[in-house]
Amino acid sequence: MSRDEKIRSMLTEEEKGMIDEELSHYPTTRAGGIEALKIVQRRRGWISDDLLLAVAHHVGMAPAELDRSATFYNLIFRRPIGRHVVLVCDSVSCWLMGADRLRDRLRHRLGVGAGETTADGRFTVLPNVCLGACDRAPAVMIDETLHGPLTEDELDRLLDSQMP
Amino acid sequence: MNDDRPLTGQIRRHGPPPTLSEYEDCGGYAPVRTMLSHMTPEDVQQEVMNSNLRGRGGAGFPTGQKWSFVPMGADAPRPKYLVVNADEMEPGSFKDRLLLEGHPHRLIEGIIIAAYAIQAECAYVFVRWAYHPSVIALGRAIREARETGLLGHNLLGSGFSLTVHVHTSAGRYICGEETALLNALEGHPVIPRSKPPYPQVCGLWGKPTIVQNVETVCNLPHILAHGAKWFRNLGKGKDAGTKLYAVSGRVKQPGVWELPIGTSMREILEHHAGGMQEGYAFRAMQPGGGSTGFLTEDHLDLAMDFDSLSSVGSRLGTGTAIVLDDRTCPVGFVRNLEHFFAQESCGWCTPCRDGLPWVERLLADIDNGNGRPQDVEILERHVTLLGPGRTYCAHAPGAMEPLKSALRYFRSDFDRHIHDQRCPWKSQGTEA
Numbered sequence: 038m039s040r041d042e043k044i045r046s047m048l049t050e051e052e053k054g055m056i057d058e059e060l061s062h063y064p065t066t067r068a069g070g071i072e073a074l075k076i077v078q079r080r081r082g083w084i085s086d087d088l089l090l091a092v093a094h095h096v097g098m099a100p101a102e103l104d105r106s107a108t109f110y111n112l113i114f115r116r117p118i119g120r121h122v123v124l125v126c127d128s129v130s131c132w133l134m135g136a137d138r139l140r141d142r143l144r145h146r147l148g149v150g151a152g153e154t155t156a157d158g159r160f161t162v163l164p165n166v167c168l169g170a171c172d173r174a175p176a177v178m179i180d181e182t183l184h185g186p187l188t189e190d191e192l193d194r195l196l197d198s199q200m201p
Numbered sequence: 202m203n204d205d206r207p208l209t210g211q212i213r214r215h216g217p218p219p220t221l222s223e224y225e226d227c228g229g230y231a232p233v234r235t236m237l238s239h240m241t242p243e244d245v246q247q248e249v250m251n252s253n254l255r256g257r258g259g260a261g262f263p264t265g266q267k268w269s270f271v272p273m274g275a276d277a278p279r280p281k282y283l284v285v286n287a288d289e290m291e292p293g294s295f296k297d298r299l300l301l302e303g304h305p306h307r308l309i310e311g312i313i314i315a316a317y318a319i320q321a322e323c324a325y326v327f328v329r330w331a332y333h334p335s336v337i338a339l340g341r342a343i344r345e346a347r348e349t350g351l352l353g354h355n356l357l358g359s360g361f362s363l364t365v366h367v368h369t370s371a372g373r374y375i376c377g378e379e380t381a382l383l384n385a386l387e388g389h390p391v392i393p394r395s396k397p398p399y400p401q402v403c404g405l406w407g408k409p410t411i412v413q414n415v416e417t418v419c420n421l422p423h424i425l426a427h428g429a430k431w432f433r434n435l436g437k438g439k440d441a442g443t444k445l446y447a448v449s450g451r452v453k454q455p456g457v458w459e460l461p462i463g464t465s466m467r468e469i470l471e472h473h474a475g476g477m478q479e480g481y482a483f484r485a486m487q488p489g490g491g492s493t494g495f496l497t498e499d500h501l502d503l504a505m506d507f508d509s510l511s512s513v514g515s516r517l518g519t520g521t522a523i524v525l526d527d528r529t530c531p532v533g534f535v536r537n538l539e540h541f542f543a544q545e546s547c548g549w550c551t552p553c554r555d556g557l558p559w560v561e562r563l564l565a566d567i568d569n570g571n572g573r574p575q576d577v578e579i580l581e582r583h584v585t586l587l588g589p590g591r592t593y594c595a596h597a598p599g600a601m602e603p604l605k606s607a608l609r610y611f612r613s614d615f616d617r618h619i620h621d622q623r624c625p626w627k628s629q630g631t632e633a
Binding site for chain 2: 062063067069071072098106109113124127128130132133165169170173174178182183
């Protein structure tokens with residue numbers, strides 16, 4: 038199978054169906070590009086070069102244009118990530134309520150800093166702008182669930198409770 | 202309906218949002234039914250104009266006036282679009298989340314009203330990625346509304362049709378800027394557009410478009426239900442309606458409350474947020490999110506409305522206040538803010554792209570004990586060079602508002618950092 042054929046066959050029928058449904062919301066296909074990447078990322082964790090090409094082909098965008106969007110948005114992952122993504126709010130309300138202590142605990146506990154993934158592939162830690170949870174500061178989001186306010190020990194227990 | 206809290210009176214703080222039938226039992230969608238059978242789009246525009254509703258996203262532009270720029274009539278370009286800005290990402294802001302999660306049907310009813318007023322046939326709700334529960338709640342409510350004939354083709358037999366889509370973003374603060382948001386929706390590089398032309402005339406895909414904040418739209422159902430005069434009387438001062446106010450920081454009860462617009466900061470801080478936590482004293486606050494200028498103790502009795510806060514060099518912004526306490530370093534506070542703005546600059550225009558990182562670096566130097574005497578003057582110069590009129594959009598000018606006011610109110614703290622070559626709030630020997 039040529040590389041071109043391989044790339045064309047990468048997306049599942051389910052993914053293509055979901056992408057097409059999203060594309061139908063817009064008068065141009067490029068408007069659905071980010072949505073398409075998110076559909077694929079949700080299933081596969083991150084967007085490899087081959088997946089980017091596959092999505093670009095399906096959506097009908099130049100790969101470079103789609104990659105410009107993909108690399109602009111901080112929540113489209115173009116590199117491998119862990120099984121769980123820990124977003125630590127680093128904006129002002131969380132900062133003044135002790136977000137640095139959570140960040141330090143993560144570094145100590147997981148041995149990784151911002152932008153890094155644990156050696157066992159379980160967690161990726163990323164700083165994130167204001168999560169819109171300033172009344173629950175300091176807050177973190179693990180995968181798609183918001184948690185806060187958190188002490189360091191509560192964060193520890195939360196990490197323990199995540200499935201492997 | 203809870204008359205003094207029309208936006209939030211039906212929200213259950215710890216329960217699911219009202220379903221369509223629960224909402225209808227409380228009078229929900231009655232305004233839309235009346236509107237579709239008895240009002241022309243011009244009637245709706247006039248009522249909203251009379252209500253003196255001003256945009257709740259930060260700029261405070263009168264909503265009725267915004268709508269009046271949209272071409273109407275048979276010759277108007279088609280389709281027209283309504284875009285709801287639910288990309289709440291300004292540091293310190295968490296008010297729209299309450300409305301999105303707590304009462305999506307009210308938002309949908311507001312969307313129908315706004316779309317009808319400008320005769321838009323398609324609406325997008327642009328929601329930030331992090332608001333997963335909001336997206337789920339909205340999706341469910343849209344389905345319910347569609348099944349009842351409140352959305353879709355020929356609403357309730359009125360001849361007016363409206364489709365609503367939810368668009369979830371993937372991060373980046375600049376997407377909340379009105380014209381950058383339009384580029385984001387179209388799948389183009391997310392940078393602000395040059396104005397004019399304004400979106401009302403040439404917006405999404407070059408068609409007439411209104412971009413409106415969530416809270417603004419949620420006000421429309423009760424304006425139609427009770428009338429413009431009733432709405433105007435909800436406010437305490439010159440402005441009309443209620444406002445979602447919020448407080449975060451070292452207060453006893455951080456949170457968000459719906460209060461008459463024009464309530465004083467003191468009342469919000471002391472009565473609703475419960476005052477400062479034990480062991481912390483109030484030093485200053487940003488009244489309306491990370492891009493608004495600091496205000497101090499002297500300003501606490503001011504009304505939290507558009508004109509009162511502008512008159513002292515700040516802004517109502519989103520109405521979500523962040524409190525600076527006496528045990529937090531103001532230089533560190535501003536450094537955190539400018540890190541955010543520098544990181545989130547889209548890079549399109551030079552003052553913002555190059556100026557903000559420079560500002561952040563100077564503040565980091567000062568905070569870390571490496572500040573030079575001339576640094577404050579360089580910061581002052583940036584306040585001018587990145588100010589209004591120098592950039593494509595309000596991102597850099599917004600970033601300069603807290604810096605400008607910090608240099609004014611906390612000047613001695615900046616000087617002390619530079620003179621002592623250390624941050625007085627950090628214990629000896631520790632570094633940020």
